[in-house]
Amino acid sequence: MTVHPAIFLFAASGLAVWVPRLARAPLLFCGAVSALVAAVLLSQGAHWSYTVGDVQLELLRVDELSHLFGVIFTLITVIGVLYAWHTVQRGEHSAALVYAGGALGVVYSGDWISAFVWWELMALASLIVIWSGDTPRALAAGYRYVFVHATAGGLFFAGLLVHLTFGGGMALGPLNESGGWAYGLILTAVAINAAIPPFHAWLTDAYPEASITGTVFLSAFTTKTAVYLLIRVFAGSELLVWAGVAMALYGVVYAVLENDIRRLLGYHIISQVGYMVTAVGIGTPLALGGAAAHAFCHILYKALLLMGAGAVITATGRRKLSELGGLAQRMPVVTVLYMVGAFSISGVPLFNGFVSKSMIVSAASEAEFTSVELLLTLASIGTFLHTGLKLPYFMLFGPDRGVETHPLPQNKIIAMTMAAICCVGLGLFPALLYGRLVFQAIDYHPYTTDHVVASLQLLVGTGIGFWLLAGKLGGQATISLDTDWLYRKMTPPVFAFAVLGVNGAGRWLEHRGARFVNAALRVSANPYRLLGLNRDLSAGVRGEPFDANYYRFPIGVSVFWALTGLILLALVLW
Amino acid sequence: MKIGPAVSTVLVLVVMVALDLLADPHSEAWWHQLPGFDLLFGFLGCAGIVIVSKALGKVWLQREEGFYDGGDP
Numbered sequence: 001m002t003v004h005p006a007i008f009l010f011a012a013s014g015l016a017v018w019v020p021r022l023a024r025a026p027l028l029f030c031g032a033v034s035a036l037v038a039a040v041l042l043s044q045g046a047h048w049s050y051t052v053g054d055v056q057l058e059l060l061r062v063d064e065l066s067h068l069f070g071v072i073f074t075l076i077t078v079i080g081v082l083y084a085w086h087t088v089q090r091g092e093h094s095a096a097l098v099y100a101g102g103a104l105g106v107v108y109s110g111d112w113i114s115a116f117v118w119w120e121l122m123a124l125a126s127l128i129v130i131w132s133g134d135t136p137r138a139l140a141a142g143y144r145y146v147f148v149h150a151t152a153g154g155l156f157f158a159g160l161l162v163h164l165t166f167g168g169g170m171a172l173g174p175l176n177e178s179g180g181w182a183y184g185l186i187l188t189a190v191a192i193n194a195a196i197p198p199f200h201a202w203l204t205d206a207y208p209e210a211s212i213t214g215t216v217f218l219s220a221f222t223t224k225t226a227v228y229l230l231i232r233v234f235a236g237s238e239l240l241v242w243a244g245v246a247m248a249l250y251g252v253v254y255a256v257l258e259n260d261i262r263r264l265l266g267y268h269i270i271s272q273v274g275y276m277v278t279a280v281g282i283g284t285p286l287a288l289g290g291a292a293a294h295a296f297c298h299i300l301y302k303a304l305l306l307m308g309a310g311a312v313i314t315a316t317g318r319r320k321l322s323e324l325g326g327l328a329q330r331m332p333v334v335t336v337l338y339m340v341g342a343f344s345i346s347g348v349p350l351f352n353g354f355v356s357k358s359m360i361v362s363a364a365s366e367a368e369f370t371s372v373e374l375l376l377t378l379a380s381i382g383t384f385l386h387t388g389l390k391l392p393y394f395m396l397f398g399p400d401r402g403v404e405t406h407p408l409p410q411n412k413i414i415a416m417t418m419a420a421i422c423c424v425g426l427g428l429f430p431a432l433l434y435g436r437l438v439f440q441a442i443d444y445h446p447y448t449t450d451h452v453v454a455s456l457q458l459l460v461g462t463g464i465g466f467w468l469l470a471g472k473l474g475g476q477a478t479i480s481l482d483t484d485w486l487y488r489k490m491t492p493p494v495f496a497f498a499v500l501g502v503n504g505a506g507r508w509l510e511h512r513g514a515r516f517v518n519a520a521l522r523v524s525a526n527p528y529r530l531l532g533l534n535r536d537l538s539a540g541v542r543g544e545p546f547d548a549n550y551y552r553f554p555i556g557v558s559v560f561w562a563l564t565g566l567i568l569l570a571l572v573l574w
Numbered sequence: 575m576k577i578g579p580a581v582s583t584v585l586v587l588v589v590m591v592a593l594d595l596l597a598d599p600h601s602e603a604w605w606h607q608l609p610g611f612d613l614l615f616g617f618l619g620c621a622g623i624v625i626v627s628k629a630l631g632k633v634w635l636q637r638e639e640g641f642y643d644g645g646d647p
Contacts, residue, residue, distance in 0.1 A: 256627035257636055374605075377612075381619040450597040454612045457590050461616020464583065469624050478636040488642055 002046040004060050004108065005074055006101035008034040013097035017090060025085045028093055032081045035104070036074040042067060047110060056170055058110025065292060068436050069107040069228050072296045073100060075422070076220045076303055083307055083415035084213035092132035096217040099125035103221040107228055111170045112160050119156065119193075119225070123149040126222060129214045130206050141209040144487060148202040152192035159185030175233050187234060194226035194277060195270050196243050197250045201484035203269060204254070208262035208319070212310035215262055219269060219306050220299045227276045227295050236283030244278030245375045247271065252382030254482065259320050259475040261309045261395060265302070268345065268387055271379055272298050278376065279360045282367050286444060289437040290359030296433060297352040297426060301344035304419040305387060308338030311412055312395060315405040321391070321475025326400025333413055335396050340420040342392055344427065346384035349455055352426035355433065355446045358455070362444070381462045388459075389466040390473050398474075587613065 012031020016024045044067065048060040062070075077100040084093050102125055105118030123146070130142040163182035164170070175183045192199040207218050234240060251271025258264040272294070279291035311334045312327060313319050328335045344351040347358065357380065364373040426433050430446055466473070591610040605611045 252623060253627040253630060254635075256624060257631040377615065378619045378623070381616055382623045385620050385623060448597075449593075450606070453590070453593045453597045454606070457594065457610065457612035458616040460586060460590055461613040461618075462620045463616075465617045465620025465624070469621065472624060472628060476636070477639055478631075479639055479641055480631065480635045481637060481641075482635075 002043065002048070002060065002062075003038050004048065004104075005035040005038040005042070005070060006104040006108075008032075008038060009074075009077065009097040009101035009104070013094040013101070016094050016097075021088065024090075024093075025081070025087070028081045028097060029078070029085070031097060032074065032078040032100075035100075036071070036078050039067075039070040039074040039104075042070065049110065055113065056111065057114055058171070059105075059114055060108045061110030061172075062108065064436065065228070065231060066107045068292055068296060069224070070104055071436075072299050073103050073107065073221065073224075076100075076299050077217075079303060079415050079418050080213070080216045080220070082418065083216055083310075083412055085411035085415075086409040087211075087213055089132060089134075089211075092129060092211060092214060095125050095128035095132065096214065099129055099217060099221060101125075103225045106225050109172055112163065112172055113170070115172050115229070116153075116156055116160055120153050122221065122225065123153060126218060129217060130210045132214055133210045135209065138209040138211075141206040144484065145202050145206040147487065148192060148199070152189045152199075155185050155192070156189035159183075159187075159189060172232060174235065177237075187237070190226050190229050190234070191243070193222055194230060194273055195223050196247055196273075196277060197270070198483040200247070200250075200270050201482045204263050204266040204482065205484045207266045207269075208260055212314055215310065216303050216306050219265075219302050223269060223273050224295045224299055227273060227280070227291060230277065230280045231288055231291055235280055235288055238281055240277050240281030241369060241372060242281070244274045244276070244281055245372055245379075246274070247277060248274030248376060248379035249382070250274070252379050252386070254480055255382065255386040256473070257476075257478070257480045259322055259477060259479075261312070261319055261321060261324070261391060262306060264321075264386060264391060265305050265309060268305075268383060269298075269302060271383060272302070272345065274379065275357060275360050275376060278372060279363060282363050282369060282372075284363055284367050286359060286366060287363035289434075289444075290356060290363050293356040293359055293433055293437060297344065297356040297423070300419055300422045300426070301341045301351075301353060304341035304416060304423060305338065305345065307412065307416045307419065308334055308341060309391075309395075311338075311408055311416070314412070315408055316403045317406075318403065320477065321394045322477050323475075324395045324401065324403060325398045326396075327403065327405065328396040330405045331396070331408075334408070334416070335392070337413070337416040337420050338396065339392060340423055342388040344423040346388040346459065347380055347455060348384075348388075348459060349447070349452045350424070350427045352423045352430075352433075354455065355427060355430035358446045358451055359444055377458065381458060384459055384462045385466055389463065393466075393470065394473075394475055 008031045012028050012034075016027050016031075019027055042062045044062055044064065046060060046062045047058055049056060049058040051057070077097065080096065080100075081093065084096075087093060099122055102118050102122030106115050106122065109115035109118060127142055127146045127149070130138060130145055132138075133141075159182045162185065163175070163179065166180075166182065168175075168179070168182060175186065177183055188199075192202075195203040203223070207215050210218055230240065248271050251267040251269070251274065255264050255267040255271070258267060276291040276294050276298075279287040279294070312324065312331070315331060315334075316324065316327070318324055340351070344353040347353045361373055361376050361380075364370075364376060434444060587610075590613055594609040594611075605615075
């Protein structure tokens with residue numbers, strides 16, 4: 001079948017703004033389910049292309065990679081809409097569906113221009129999702145978000161122009177370093193969207209400020225679309241290996257310090273995307289398959305974790321670790337579902353993170369990036385430490401702070417259960433995922449004895465570490481400086497400097513100009529003064545009788561000018 | 575100190591290392607040949623992450639919650 005799945009999302013999104021409140025959620029849900037069905041049924045090799053002028057646009061191009069990303073994007077849209085079923089607000093989830101549609105658009109684009117247009121649509125729609133958080137903080141974070149993403153869009157477009165100007169093909173395909181500026185500009189733009197430090201702060205700044213339901217959508221699309229583009233365009237760029245490793249560890253360090261539960265999970269998005277970026281850099285079939293598989297699994301468990309954190313925030317009205325604790329008994333279902341997500345992200349055997357993360361680590365080992373393997377394992381320790389131990393301990397199990405809880409809407413639990421089933425299902429039957437993987441038949445078996453034992457040892461070792469250090473890990477009521485400091489704190493001084501500086505320069509020029517005019521006036525008012533032929537012009541003012549001869553110049557002056565003119569004329573003509 | 579958790583922890587550790595001896599590592603890196611390496615790495619890595627991050631936070635990164643208020647557009 002060849003229907004672009006995004007069509008269903010756009011249709012549902014447009015209609016949902018007009019229908020009465022009761023019909024809105026079912027309509028959005030139907031749109032999302034239709035899109036999922038369409039994405040699953042899309043046949044390999046299907047494509048829609050159009051010729052506009054002499055440009056060949058390809059709106060739909062289906063191969064294994066775009067098929068895989070299309071399926072997970074639509075699946076998470078279904079789960080997200082279900083999680084948001086009870087929402088009253090009119091526009092937010094229409095925007096979320098447009099956002100999902102934009103992500104699908106990028107994934108199915110076969111040419112650069114379509115990809116760029118969809119990418120920009122995604123940025124705009126996600127901005128509306130963030131602003132729907134409807135707080136002053138969300139508004140401010142949204143402005144910062146769009147500032148960063150407008151920059152990314154500009155770089156992408158500039159790179160695209162360079163690429164096309166110097167004879168690059170219209171088809172969306174691999175670029176390499178010989179691409180020069182086009183390569184650099186597009187890579188930077190995609191790196192911003194993939195949240196590679198130092199370009200990552202928009203993510204942890206804006207995502208936790210969106211609404212509870214909005215964050216779930218946000219976590220899925222922007223960074224993973226960037227990962228898709230990295231796989232498609234930049235596979236094998238070795239720079240990315242180290243960028244990815246740095247990313248994986250960067251997120252871990254900040255997660256130690258973070259107090260806001262959704263921001264903590266945001267830092268772990270960065271950390272997890274680091275694995276994918278590293279894998280893209282390694283570029284072997286196993287690594288690229290691992291990147292795609294990890295993106296697939298990550299979307300599921302990260303959404304589950306954020307839905308769990310969102311459920312806690314909905315129930316308690318609190319979002320900081322230092323204000324939460326002891327909820328496990330009052331929210332047992334949420335606790336179990338959250339833990340499924342936590343075990344998945346930590347790579348516990350039988351959960352989906354294990355089957356995808358181990359592909360990447362094995363790929364690093366096979367490609368003889370030994371230090372990369374070790375550093376990714378270290379990041380993996382951090383992941384379990386925070387998402388699997390610290391967050392649940394201080395949020396759900398630890399000291400009870402007597403927090404009051406409100407009942408949760410049932411649809412939230414249903415959505416979380418769906419995501420949890422997917423996480424466990426893929427962990428138990430990894431063939432479901434591996435069978436759809438890309439590039440070439442990948443013969444990979446995660447459940448070997450040494451893998452499982454090594455993973456368990458790592459988890460137990462980390463657990464003991466946490467047990468001994470738990471006292472130091474409680475939430476502290478602080479925030480952490482990150483690269484958003486540059487545009488949050490430095491904007492006012494830079495702005496003031498620019499305004500005062502320009503004003504000052506203007507005033508200085510004006511002053512100097514006036515003095516120059518004054519000085520020039522002395523000479524230019526009466527040039528004959530320079531020739532010693534000055535006449536006192538105030539004679540008439542003093543009441544002396546007018547005498548024309550007094551003002552008349554000697555005939556010699558006229559002769560002088562006439563001769564000078566003649567000589568000049570002769571010189572020019574000669 | 576309660577004896578239960580300590581005994582069960584030691585038991586788990588012993589089982590883990592024993593399993594390692596049974597497993598047949600098919601990786602090249604030398605550390606995969608050492609029994610119990612991942613156990614130790616997990617523990618030291620965890621401690622390292624906490625100590626380094628906390629130190630960074632203390633001397634540089636952590637600020638009071640109102641740090642950005644008022645300065646924001």
